[in-house]
Amino acid sequence: MRVLAAMSGGVDSAVAAARAVDAGHDVVGVHLALNRNPGTLRTGARGCCTIEDSMDARRAATRLGIPFYVWDFSERFKADVMDDFVAEYAAGRTPNPCMRCNERIKFAALLEKALALGFDAVATGHYADIVTVTGRDGAEHRELHRAADWAKDQSYVLGVLTGEQLAHAMFPLGATPSKAEVRAEAAARGLTVAQKPDSHDICFIPDGDTRGFLAGRVGAVDGPIVDRDGRRLGTHAGAAAFTVGQRKGLNIGFPTDDGQPRFVLEVRPVSNEVVVGPREALAVTELAGSRYSWAGLDPVASGIADAAATPFACEVQVRAHADPVAATASLVAGELVISLDAALLGVAPGQTAVLYVGTRVLGQCTIDRTVSAVPART
Structure with missing residues (x-):
């Protein structure tokens, strides 16, 4: 199988590419240049789009003996992620740019180009798993599941993927018990990124000053x-x-x-x-959004719900590293409505609510509105 390995310059994507090679696939590495004016060096563990990261990715590809390219996606990234981020804040919402990047760059723009060039799949270093199941229609379908290491699980930020995208996705690290094992494997393979710090925060705001970034644009x-x-x-x-x-x-x-x-x-x-x-007024008991999608088969096709409007039990997660909360969800008048068994604090419109059934990611919605557990006085 021809596999395009997205290599950020970090240890996870390097080991993911290595495992794809070990599995016998025809692998080509690609680094996405997302920043129009990339810095030369990273600032600690901030960011992931510097020239240094590109060079680290190239060195890893050379070590693995695979072809390597840098693709300029900066214009698409600015339009689909950065401009969206600014527009959402200007509208009073709180967006998650990592969700938009996965949705519109890594598994839309990148996958689209990969398929056009004859690749069968895109491999990334995300900690998540894909499981193949037989649906009610008797055909095989792919489901997105949590990674074996829940502490590193990244299935939340992949909740925007569709069934078609999952059909061409590979997550070689999904069954890995821990990040320590990935670093040890990288060291054993002679990859120089073995001890490189994880990136965090918003990659296009490397100094972490979100307020200053927005003030200059909004x-x-x-x-x-x-x-x-x-x-x-x-x-x-x-x-x-x-x-x-x-x-x-x-x-x-x-x-x-x-x-x-x-x-x-x-x-x-x-x-x-x-x-x-007051703090208690932050508690919400219901979330709803009209921009929703299913990660593979929808609840009816999966046998989770009898009909689209029939409420079904699930868990909902509203932040990448938050604990899931038991809930009931259903489609009502074009919205995915999620009723929480226990109130959540500080949920903002613009955040993403990802639904789980067990370890499976069922789907997601961008939150348009919330219902407070403590109504305002009238």
């Missing part, structure tokens, strides 16, 4: 900070810099009547208001 106009009853408590220097659940940086200047801290409950870009309130 703008920062002073506006009111209000409570749930609409009473003005203070002034902010730009609503886009705030996200639901935030506590620091409000600078209201005086405590609540009960002396408890306030948290951001809502960002209203049209009125340029930031709504704050």
Whole structure:
């Protein structure tokens, strides 16, 4: 099988490529140049798109004896990930750029080009697993599952993948018991990235200053900070810099009547208001979104639900490293509606809710709205 190995320059993607070679596949390595003005060196463990990363990927490919190329996807990345990130914050939502990158770059733009060039699959260093099952139709289908090492599991950020994309995806690290084993294997193979730090944070904001990044693109106009009853408590220097659940940086200047801290409950870009309130008001009992997809067979075809509108039991995860919460989900009037068995704190529109049934990723939705467990006073 012809396999295109996406090589970021890190240890995970290097070992994933090596395992694809060991499996007897015809492997070609590719590094995606996503930044129009890449830095020469990484800043600690921040970022993953520097010139250094490209060179690390090339050295790994040379060590493995496979062809290696650098593909410039910077224009597509800016339009589909960076611009989307800015637009979402400008609309008062909190996006997950890693989800958009997997959805629109690694398993859309990259996979599309790979298939056009005659490759059968794209291999990445994600910690997730693919299981082949027989559906109700008697045909074989692929499901996305959690990795063996739940501490490193990355199935959440892959929840946006469709059945067609899963059919051409390979995750060679999915069954690996631990990251330590991957590093040991890299060292044994003579890969220089064996002890390279993991990348984290937003790759296109390597200094970690999200507020500064947004201020230069969305703008920062002073506006009111209000409570749930609409009473003005203070002034902010730009609503886009705030996200639901935030506590620091409000600078209201005086405590609540009960002396408890306030948290951001809502960002209203049209009125340029930031709504704050007590911690308990962050609790939500329902999530809903109209932009949803299924990672393989949908609930009906999987036998999980009798009909699209029939509620079914599942678990939902709203952050990459959050614990899943028991829930009931169904399709109602074009929305995927998720009712939580236990309230979640600080869930913002724009985040991604990924549904699980056991270890299987069933699908996901971008959260459009939430229902608070503590309604505002009227």
